[in-house]
Amino acid sequence: MQFELHGIRQIRTGWADGPEFVTQCPIRPGGSYTYRFTIQGQEGTLWWHAHSSWLRATVYGALIIHPKQGDSYPFTKPK
Secondary structure, eight states: OOEEEETOOOSSOGGGSSOBTTTBOOOOTTOOOOOOOOOOSOOEEEEEEEOSGGGGGTOEEEEEEOOOTTOOOSSOOOO
16 A cells, blocks of 8 residues: 655655555555655644555545754744
């Protein structure tokens, strides 16, 4: 099952983000694939979802990128 990462700037790894048969070959049943990408200058709450048949509507989640340790959030802290 392939994933699409919404909002992540793929730096030199754009081929690993998107639907099977478009940006990458499908992962075979029983196979595995490790997504490796570098995040630079990005933070916030993004999301991902599957891109394989019926899974695209049922397999999804949040991807939270916190600021670097020591950096502050770009908004005021809620009370």
